[in-house]
Amino acid sequence: MKNIAVIGAGTMGNGIAHTFAQFGYKTHLIDISEKSLEKGMGTISKNLDRMVAKEKISEEDKKDTLNNITTYTQLSEGVKGVDLVVEAATENVELKLSIFKQLDEMCSKDTVLASNTSSISITKIASVVSNPERVIGMHFMNPVPVMKLVEIIRGYNTSDEITNAIMELSRKLKKEPVEVNDYPGFVANRILMPMINESIETLYNGVAGVQEIDTVMKLGMAHPMGPLQLADFIGLDVCLSILEVMYNGFKNPKYAPCPLLVNMVQAGKLGVKSGEGFYDYSESRKAEKVSGQFSS
Template sequence: MNTIAVIGAGTMGNGIAHVFAQNGLKVNLIDIAQDSLDKGIATITKNLDRMLSKERISEDDKQSTLSNINTFTELKSGVAKTDLVVEAATENLDIKLSIFKELDELCDSETILATNTSSISITQIGAVTNRPEKVIGMHFMNPVPIMKLVEIIRGYSTSDEITNTIMELSKKLGKTPTEVNDYPGFVANRILMPMLNEAIETLYNGVAGVNEIDTVMKLGMAHPMGPLQLADFIGLDVCLSILNVMYDGFKNPKYAPCPLLVNMVMAGKLGVKSGEGFYDYSESRKAEKVAPQFN
C-alpha cells in the first residue's frame, strides 16, 4: 500500500493524514475548502513541531512527513490511483452515503474504502457501493497522533482479506487495531456516550455542578479528563449525533440524549470548537487546560 486519500481536513482528518504520512505513506488530503486544507496542514505542522521540541522526531522526520502530504479540493483527482480512501467527513449519514456512492464510481475497482465513522453502520454505507466487501470501518481515536486504538469495524459483507489488510496496516502505523462487529456505536461509543449522557443528566437534575461532577470522576475513578470536559472536547454536536444513531438503532431509552444536551446544541454551545460548552473557552489558557497535549 503506497498512496492513501483522506477525505476531510478537520480535527480527525488532519490527524489521520499526519499518522499515515509520518509512517512513510503518500497522502492525498482532500477537502472542498482550501481554507480547511490550509488549517489542516498548519495543525499538522504545529503538532510535528511539538514532537520535535520533545525530541520525539528529528527535523528530517518533520520535513519528510510534510512532503508526503498533497492537498486537493477536487475529489476525482484526489482519489485517483489510491490504494485506500479514508473518509473523515461530518458524522452525518446522508453526507457519508453520498460520498461513498461517488467514491465507488471514481476509484479503481481494487481501492479499499474506509470510513472513520464513530457510530454509523458500515453495512449501510457499503450497501450503496458495488464493492461492499471492500468497505470497512477504521475508527481512529482523537487526538489521532497520540491515541493507540483503532476500532476496525467489518460490515456484513466486508471480506476477511480486507479486514486482515486493514488490521496489518494499522499495526504498521504503530496503532493497536481491535476488530468489532457492526452495531450502532460499535464498542467505544456504545460504552462512552451513555456515560457522558449520564453526566449531563446528573447536571440537568441538579445533583452537582460541572466542576463537582468532573472532579468526582477524575479523582474517584482515575479518569484523566472529566466527562463534561471530554464532551466539550469531542463536540456536543458530535455526542448528540452519536446518541441519536444509537437511540434510532436500538430503540432503547437508555440511549436517549439528555434534553440539556439537545438544548445546548440548538443554542450553538458545542464545546471547544464554538468557544463555549460546559466550560468557557473564550480565554485561550482555559482551552489549553482542557485539551490533551502531545507528550
C-alpha cells in the same frame, strides 16, 4: 498499500493524514474548502512542532511528513490512483452515503474504502457500493497521532482479506487495532456515550456542578479527563449525533439524548470547537488564565 487518501481536513481528518504521512505513506488530504485545508495543514505543522520539541521526531522527520501530504479540493483528483481511502467527513449519514457513491464511481475496484465513522453502520455505508466486501470501518481516536486504539469495524459483507489487511496496516502505524462487529456505536461509543449522557443528566438534574462531576470521575474512577470536559473535546454536536444514531438503531430510551445536550447544541455551544461548552475556551478566558499565573 502505499498511497492513501483522507477525506475531510477537520480534527480527525488532519490527524489521520498526519499519522499516515509520518509513517512514510504518500497521503492526499481532500476537503471542498481551501480554508479548511490550510487550517488542517497548520494544525499538522503545529503538532509536529510539539513532537520535535519533545524530541519524539527530528526536524527532518517533520519536513518529510509534510512533504508526504498533498492537498486537493476535487474529490476525483484526490482519490486518483490511491490504494486506500479513509473518509473522515462530518458524522452525517446522507453525506457519507453520497461520498461513498462517488468513491464507487471514481476509484479502482481494488481500492479499499474505509470510514472513520464513530457510530454509523458500515453495512449501510457499503450498501451504496458495487462491491461492499471492500468497505470497512477505521475508527481512530482523537488525537489521532497520540491515541493507540483503532476500532476496525466489519460490515456484514466485509471480507476477511480486507479486514486482515487493514488490521496489519494499523499495526504499521504503531496502533493497536481491535476488530468489532457492526452495531450502533460499535464498542467505544456504545459504552462511552451513555456515560457522557448520564453525566449531562446529573448536571441537568442539579445533583452537582460541572467541575464536581468531572472531579468525581477523575479522582474516583481514575479517568484522565472528566466526562463533561471530554464531551467538550469531542464536540457536543458529535456526541448528540452518536446518541441519536444509537437511539434510532436500538429503539432504547437509555440512549435518548439529555434535553440539556440538545439545547446546548441548538444554542451553538459545542465545546472546544466553538469556544464554549461545559467549560469556557474563549480567548478572553485564556487571557484571564495567563494573567492569573503572574499574579500573587
